[in-house]
Amino acid sequence: MAKNYFFCYDKRLADFLRYEKNIEYITKAYADRTLKKFYLFSVTDELNQAIKEYHASVKSGKKVTENTLV
Secondary structure, rough: OOEEEEEOOOOHHHOOOHHHHOOOOOOEEOOOOOEEEEEEEEEEHHHHHHHHHHHHHOOOOOOOOOOOOO
């Protein structure tokens, strides 16, 4: 069975997942070609729901900060 991973290059989203939703990443690293930092998460239903919630809040104009969803 293949394991699915979510590579997150958005620090605000990664912080939202960690601090607001208590979803821990597997590791953080830098992409070889771009040297951009990314956070690696296991794909779960909880992760998918949290990402949808984050994008809905951003789309609706609500401000998402590191520790608070306003």
